[in-house]
Amino acid sequence: MMVESASETTRTTPSNQNGVSSLSSHSDGGGGREGGSNGDTNGEISPVDLLHLQQQQALQAARQFLLQQASGLNSPSSNEVKQSPVQVPVSMAMLTPQMISPQQMQQILSPAQLQALLQQQQAIMLQQEYYKKQQEQLHLQLLTQQQQQQAGKQAAKEQIGNKQLAFQQQLIQMQQLQQQHILNLQRQGLVSLQPTNPMQSLQQAMCPGDLQQLWKEVSGVQSAEEALKQQQQQTGEGLDLSTNSTSSSFPKANTHSTLHSLHNGQSNHTPKRDRYRDSHEEHAGSHPLYGHGECKWPGCEALCDDMGQFIKHLNNEHALDDRSTAQCRVQMQVVQQLEIQLSKESERLQAMMTHLHMRPSEPKPFNQPLNLASSGSLLKRESEAYPEGLPHPPTSAAAPITPVRQGPSVISSSSLHSHSHSHSHSHSHSHPHGVGPIRRRIADKFCTPIASELAQNCEFYKNADVRPPFTYASLIRHAILEAPDMQLTLNEIYNWFTRMFAYFRRNTATWKNAVRHNLSLHKCFVRVENVKGAVWTVDEVEYQKRRPPKMTGSPTLVKNMISGLGFGSLNASYQAALAESSLTLLNSQGLVNPSSAASLNMLHGMGHNDVSSTVEQVNSNGSCSPTLSPQQYGHQVHVKEEPTEVEEDRRSVSLMATITHGNMALPSDRDDRDLEDELPTDELE
DNA sequence: TTTAGACTAAACAACG
DNA sequence: ACGTTGTTTAGTCTAA
Numbered sequence: 066m067m068v069e070s071a072s073e074t075t076r077t078t079p080s081n082q083n084g085v086s087s088l089s090s091h092s093d094g095g096g097g098r099e100g101g102s103n104g105d106t107n108g109e110i111s112p113v114d115l116l117h118l119q120q121q122q123a124l125q126a127a128r129q130f131l132l133q134q135a136s137g138l139n140s141p142s143s144n145e146v147k148q149s150p151v152q153v154p155v156s157m158a159m160l161t162p163q164m165i166s167p168q169q170m171q172q173i174l175s176p177a178q179l180q181a182l183l184q185q186q187q188a189i190m191l192q193q194e195y196y197k198k199q200q201e202q203l204h205l206q207l208l209t210q211q212q213q214q215q216a217g218k219q220a221a222k223e224q225i226g227n228k229q230l231a232f233q234q235q236l237i238q239m240q241q242l243q244q245q246h247i248l249n250l251q252r253q254g255l256v257s258l259q260p261t262n263p264m265q266s267l268q269q270a271m272c273p274g275d276l277q278q279l280w281k282e283v284s285g286v287q288s289a290e291e292a293l294k295q296q297q298q299q300t301g302e303g304l305d306l307s308t309n310s311t312s313s314s315f316p317k318a319n320t321h322s323t324l325h326s327l328h329n330g331q332s333n334h335t336p337k338r339d340r341y342r343d344s345h346e347e348h349a350g351s352h353p354l355y356g357h358g359e360c361k362w363p364g365c366e367a368l369c370d371d372m373g374q375f376i377k378h379l380n381n382e383h384a385l386d387d388r389s390t391a392q393c394r395v396q397m398q399v400v401q402q403l404e405i406q407l408s409k410e411s412e413r414l415q416a417m418m419t420h421l422h423m424r425p426s427e428p429k430p431f432n433q434p435l436n437l438a439s440s441g442s443l444l445k446r447e448s449e450a451y452p453e454g455l456p457h458p459p460t461s462a463a464a465p466i467t468p469v470r471q472g473p474s475v476i477s478s479s480s481l482h483s484h485s486h487s488h489s490h491s492h493s494h495s496h497p498h499g500v501g502p503i504r505r506r507i508a509d510k511f512c513t514p515i516a517s518e519l520a521q522n523c524e525f526y527k528n529a530d531v532r533p534p535f536t537y538a539s540l541i542r543h544a545i546l547e548a549p550d551m552q553l554t555l556n557e558i559y560n561w562f563t564r565m566f567a568y569f570r571r572n573t574a575t576w577k578n579a580v581r582h583n584l585s586l587h588k589c590f591v592r593v594e595n596v597k598g599a600v601w602t603v604d605e606v607e608y609q610k611r612r613p614p615k616m617t618g619s620p621t622l623v624k625n626m627i628s629g630l631g632f633g634s635l636n637a638s639y640q641a642a643l644a645e646s647s648l649t650l651l652n653s654q655g656l657v658n659p660s661s662a663a664s665l666n667m668l669h670g671m672g673h674n675d676v677s678s679t680v681e682q683v684n685s686n687g688s689c690s691p692t693l694s695p696q697q698y699g700h701q702v703h704v705k706e707e708p709t710e711v712e713e714d715r716r717s718v719s720l721m722a723t724i725t726h727g728n729m730a731l732p733s734d735r736d737d738r739d740l741e742d743e744l745p746t747d748e749l750e
Numbered sequence: 751t752t753t754a755g756a757c758t759a760a761a762c763a764a765c766g
Numbered sequence: 767a768c769g770t771t772g773t774t775t776a777g778t779c780t781a782a
Contacts, residue, residue: 536756555771579757585773592772599771 354379363392514540519565526566533566537576537583541590545603552593552600556580587611 122686181613355375360367362383369375383389516533517527526533544561545553553561559577562569567577584590584601589608593600 538756575758578759581772582758582774583756583772584771 352379354378363396400733478597515543519543525563527564528567530567530571532568538587538589539577540599541580541583542603542608545590545601550597552602554598554600555584558584558601 096681101598260425287450352372353374354362357370358368358370359370360364360375360378363377365380367382369378518534525531535543540562541558544558545551545563547561548557553584558580559573562580563573584592587607589611590608591602591604593602
């Protein structure tokens with residue numbers, strides 16, 4: 066029967082996550098918009114080969130790096146990350162804002178940039194070596210101190226212990242610094258190849274609030290240690306262990322670091338050079354987090370003589386706590402970014418080679434990363450619908466395209482999220498039922514890819530009673546396109562709403578009325594008489610006709626949004642936007658089936674020549690009138706007559722949106738159909 | 751200030 | 767008679 070607000074989720078809604086408050090900081094950076102940097106490679110063979118080689122090198126390096134990073138995620142406790150008490154907000158903070166820009170930035174790495182990235186990775190390796198050497202020195206110092214201790218007996222025990230503590234904390238700080246530095250370099254490599262300050266580029270890539278939150282979690286230990294170290298420096302040698310354990314204002318982290326240090330100290334009697342002799346033991350009892358005699362936990366590198374000691378260390382030092390959880394998240398992010406970059410670069414390579422009529426050396430082994438396989442149903446279907454027979458239309462089309470008028474899809478949903486929430490929140494008072502109007506303009510203005518946004522924040526909307534920042538029309542369209550046959554009955558649309566959004570599990574009469582109203586009002590929704598009854602489909606052409614071209618590619622808007630997101634380099638950002646648009650076009654065009662090429666052309670003929678609308682049109686479905694079989698057309702009852710209307714959400718689906726489904730901080734993202742069983746709402750039709 | 755889009759509310763009709 | 771589905775109109779709010 067009715068979907069009578071079955072589960073009135075009364076959980077506290079993190080409605081106002083104080084994220085980025087204003088997108089519209091009117092700081093006109095005034096940077097010149099430069100065209101896409103990736104020029105055509107229609108030169109001779111040698112540059113082409115060079116490109117190819119560079120791409121291959123980049124892929125190889127990324128692959129290796131990815132493997133290293135991914136192996137670090139196989140921690141036994143990794144599955145328990147979701148137990149974080151602030152699961153939804155934290156995951157949101159992780160997923161949404163700071164993920165967008167670097168990932169989309171990385172799409173535009175030119176071959177030269179790729180090479181620079183390679184060099185940076187080599188630099189990372191060198192710096193890792195440097196850190197390791199420094200750590201070794203520290204270990205050696207500790208070792209000599211221990212020997213001195215034993216020689217000097219217990220007279221100066223406390224004092225030496227303090228020295229040891231200082232060294233140990235120095236060591237830990239070094240490790241933390243190393244981890245942080247590596248992360249920074251990675252992000253820097255993904256975001257910008259300019260040799261700027263790592264933290265600066267990191268901040269460019271992430272929203273300040275989230276950056277702060279993330280690093281607050283991750284570097285909690287470090288900050289504690291820094292405080293401790295400062296304390297030590299101030300008090301000289303007068304800090305004893307008791308003081309250490311009692312005076313710290315970071316009890317948890319401090320306890321951890323102390324244990325950590327002590328543990329390191331205990332295992333110090335095996336110098337690093339000796340550890341390499343025992344490398345054969347590591348293979349006896351292999352553990353993904355154990356290698357070369359040390360703990361591979363990010364930022365740890367504690368020395369463990371054997372597997373048993375390592376297991377002990379793992380259980381003691383890396384148990385399920387906030388710190389481990391935070392580190393896990395960071396590692397997850399690293400892996401995600403690398404995976405995304407890998408897939409992007411693979412695709413780019415494929416496109417380049419196809420464009421140059423070269424045969425791929427390998428049949429796209431990394432074209433579909435693992436996480437992509439477990440993505441949302443819509444995108445999964447789209448990826449499954451990848452036309453193998455087609456000569457990969459993106460390749461020839463994407464490279465020459467200079468999407469000058471492209472709306473900044475690169476900005477997309479990142480900062481929109483919290484903004485929209487606060488927005489709808491601020492207006493909910495005017496509606497007695499708490500059903501504030503969906504702030505359509507938000508999604509419209511900022512070119513939110515609804516698929517991306519939904520894919521990213523799927524779990525959030527499912528659980529939090531937060532109004533999604535999309536119009537009813539876009540939501541309905543998304544629901545319909547997500548359906549297996551791209552058609553839904555009204556009741557199924559209802560169910561999709563209640564399934565996907567906790568917000569729509571109450572005030573059913575209101576929003577259902579709105580859904581029906583939208584279905585009837587908008588010409589893009591076509592009612593089709595089916596065997597079982599009436600179903601609703603989406604007419605993509607009509608849907609695309611609804612958008613006004615006025616906003617597309619507004620330079621001031623682009624600049625505002627870029628500056629509002631805190632991008633440091635406007636040129637780089639804009640190039641990223643340009644390349645993003647072309648790349649998303651590339652990505653989504655790969656999903657085009659032959660029949661949709663006509664609609665594509667038709668759209669161009671209709672004057673919708675901006676890339677974004679084309680991309681959305683293509684990616685959302687692939688055919689103009691989705692899945693209308695001839696007899697369905699024959700039974701079509703009613704075609705509404707509606708003047709052209711405007712609708713938001715015609716952007717591209719970025720692959721990264723699907724990547725985030727692999728986020729393990731979130732519950733496994735099953736198919737939507739599976740979720741229907743969970744909800745006590747009506748599926749009884 | 752005007753205008754257009756989106757939302758809410760409601761009336762109404764058709765249908766099972 | 768009742769609930770669902772679908773259409774239509776009116777009013778309000780917001781942003782351009």
